[in-house]
Amino acid sequence: MRRSERYRVLKLKGLSASQIKKTFNEPTQMSVFSWKGDIDTILTPWDSLRYYKFYLRAGLMSMEPQTGFVRAYVGGINFKHFQYDMVKGGKRQVGSTFKPFLYTLAMQEGYSPCYEVPDIPVTFELPDGNSWTPRNSGKTKKDGQLVTLKWALANSINFISAWLMKRYNPYAVINIVRKMGVRSKIDAVPAICLGTPELSVAEMTAAFSTFSNRGIYTQPIFVTKITDKNGNVLANFKPTRTEAISEETAYLMIELLRGVVAFGTSWRVKGVYKVEGDIAAKTGTTQNQSDGWYMGLTPHLMTGVWVGGEDRAIHFSTLEYGQGASLALPIWAYYMNKVHEDKTLNYLIKDVFEKPKNIKVNVDCSKDDEKNVNPDIIEGVDL
Template sequence: MEITKESRLKTYKKPLLIFWSVFVVGILAGVLFFVGVSNGTFGFMPTFEELENPKSSLATEVYTADGELLGKFYFQNRSFIDHDELSPYLIDALIATEDVRFESHSGIDLRGLGRVAKGLITRDKNAGGGSTISQQLAKMLFPREEFNSKLDIVFRKFREWVIAVKLERSYTKEEIMTMYFNKYDFLNLAVGIKSAANVYFNTTPDSLKMEQAAMLVGMAKNSSYYNPLRRPELTKGRRNTVLSQMVKYAYLDKHVADSLKQLPLGIDYQKVDHKRGMAPYFREYLRMSLTAQKPERANYPSWNMQKFKQDSLEWEINPFYGWCNKNQKADGTPYNIYKDGLKIYTTLDSRMQKYAEQAVEEHLGLDLQKAFDREKENHRNPPFSDDLDDEAFEHQMDLSIRRSERHRVLKKKGLSFDEIKANFKKPVKMKIFTWKGERDTLLSPMDSMLYYKGFLRAGFMSMVPQTGEVRAYVGGPNYKHFMYDMVTLGKRQVGSTIKPFLYTLAMQEGLTPCDEVPNIPQTFILPDGSPWTSRNSTSAHSGEMVTLKWGLANSVNNISGWVLKQTKPDAVVSMARKMGVVSPIEPVPSIFLGTSDISVYEMVGAYGSFVNKGVYIKPRFITKIEDSKGNLVAQSVAQKNEVMNEKTAYLMTNLLKGVVQQGTGIRLRSKYGLRNPIGGKTGTTQNHSDGWFMGITPELVSGVWVGAEDRAIRFETIFYGQGANMALPIWALYMQKVYGDTDLNISKGDFEKPRGVNINLDCDAVSNEDTGASSDDFDDEDFF
């Protein structure tokens, strides 16, 4: 039977129709599928706005006044950089390893997909992946969800393709490359290439060497697996694979690559830890201050209403206290220092901060602590004073247990205090602080508490009096082990460092440093009708007429008592308030003994008034804040208050110079060789529990406190326990280093004399009294 043309057509018509129908339907289905993927029908798809502005948590960076990165606040330790800050080695290594056709494709590499398909068929594990850099970026910007089935994984892959294509349309190749490096998590709290370069090699992305860049790019395959800290050999092998890829695609000469492959990883690990690094106490103060909530009385215990008052005052007058909650971004949400990528520019100077930290470590670690430990060797309950009996010692330790976090946790579990106390006596493994570094040991929590109580603490702050800018801030000997900040949080009795407030009133009333007054006991009648009489710690010139300058220089209580009788305790409190002291001060006759608890921060601010010609400037820590795009969002303005006239301020600087020239601060000259114009005041509290030194120069005002956690832990004698021995050396060591750094350009000139002041301040010409004092003279010991 003959087959006609018509019959042949009829025979093939149906299959052709089916083929073309399936083909067209397939095309339409594919188009509709990708349209659905693009529209989010099959799962999350970012909007155009989200693609244009992908959300990332950016670390807030804190800078010093001299441009050094002081630290960061973050959820993720990520800082963005621009493309021109990337080393060319990074770009070449990434393209050679992950996406050799990066410059030519539009988000999807069809040849790469073909290679993957072939590898699946042949089961070739070395066939490579098909994900482009753009697709990998899509994964990082919009992370994978939890998948319930393999079908979900397939849909996610298609969504990544679409996102990659959209990214290619929204950004240039340079921008995609930069976003990739800024986004990738290199592990060990190194998110983004800027953090990774610093954490692993202590450098910046533009300064990475070829082998360093190759290692970091190699980590991008799987940073958990290729972790240079835990698997250095595997990481080195992966680095060498990257170098081989660079040779393969002509980014690197083979001989150079062979040489580089022999090199060790060369890790210079910089651990990311907010407890480490420069100025940790200061950084924590900034964090707490910037994120503070508006004080509510209900959130404060009844015994700490003073803290509520002080915080409320700070909320009102300090624009940076609670700044994040007082200010909003353009979208109406408050600022977040952990993810908004702010740049905070502080007043600290990195060099002066380093010198301050070194001074604290040198004096406490190399000198004072050793003397303290020697004194306590034979005590019955070291490190407590020997006048503390066993019952009082037990009470002190019970109080310490109740204040601890361990007690809070155990009590929450329902344990009684006796059970908790027994738990505190069980030895556990721990790392403990020593001045020679951390040490592994086995101690009970009780013994650990006792061990740490035996360390002397310190608080130090240094400020420019003309601007209020704080240049150095040390809240303790070691932030990791002694986290309580003794600059702003801690307050201790100030001893005789309060006396200049009293003498200021005398100068204001027309007295001068060379005026003579009787050195005799002064008796006051207390509110209950009982008498209280001042007592001196020295018998020098007892019963004689002496100058006010000699009286302050040697911290003679009889002279302070005489001055107080010319004014009133209320006037001293008022003067302290004008000079920035907000802590409670009782207006009682013994006010000049310094029994009030005041912070180093307050005292430094107050003494700045003497140098700044009678104008108090509130200490400042921040100059400005910028957002992640460099826009100025906050700027500091000095808060000033005129306290006294220029003449009074100048007379006070002269009085304070006398302390260093002939009084309790003379060892600044005799021992430390600081012979330029310096004023100061030592302070020692009852039983030598606290040692202070406040020092002024024309360009810097600095204050030091030294003591122990408990007032019952102290030196037994005034020889070691006086402020001139406990605190003054830290100030001296700091200033030696500051003066030694010529780049700081700190002048050694004298305090400026105001016009019209013609008072004779050469008291030797006025009086023939013996005003000399040796470096071994004792400081003031206050008697009640």
């Protein structure tokens, strides 16, 4: 109630807390949002707040990694009724979409996509004397076996993220993330390996763009120039670029994220939604299925999507519907299919991520990785 616009207006008018509460319980005529159009009805303000809690919110940002130009920006589902910007203003736990940053550090430090790690629990000894052992969100066909890093990221295996974190430290991961443009506060704790940081869609989209821009972070740019009514240029704006990671690391990450689409948690983008072209992506789900994320790269367009409730207390009861692959992935897929249909945009299906000439690392990891596509696979954060 206290966060509503109605409450703020009444407070400014000098009403006391008890008077405002009474007003919120009085039926009044209002227009409320519905997917079929606004509905004129009579509700108490309290009931209208409850009504809006049933609607999931969403945010989408799409940018060109090479230029930084933001091509699409959707801050919410309806500006008239939901004016809070969920792209730059809203920050939520990012879930497994944070894991690629940890893998980026590993690739930068000499690991390869085909390096094998045992899929077993890892325990952290905490400063307070307690211990913490992350769990996988479900059983896989390879529990207890050696798995490649490529397969582990594709299937969002928490044990392997914990294994990597054990070999480095939170500060090293945060340093990589900072180089890739993320400025939000991140606590230096082991749990970040499973996606506990609260970041914005804008930050995540720009950071992921680094992978398809040969390791160069390009700051998103919304306006290229400002002119007056006579056409005189008042200001020009150019994107700011900085080298965040090596070109080799960036390409290895593209290969890892291609695996997510080929035989991992993002299989539906091609298997169900029939999005064509070269795609690298990562799904993300937060604890209690409160937030669903999808970060999808094509050679010349990076698009990030978040879906969730107004509050984190609003969540799905199961991963079947509450995971990023069910919530955010479909939005990305519908969007990209529309982009590809519009030939004037010149984002071509035939475009591919170019492999740098000096790359000698083997990325064709396993004879059976790509045969183990599991349509029922789920992923998420299980802290």
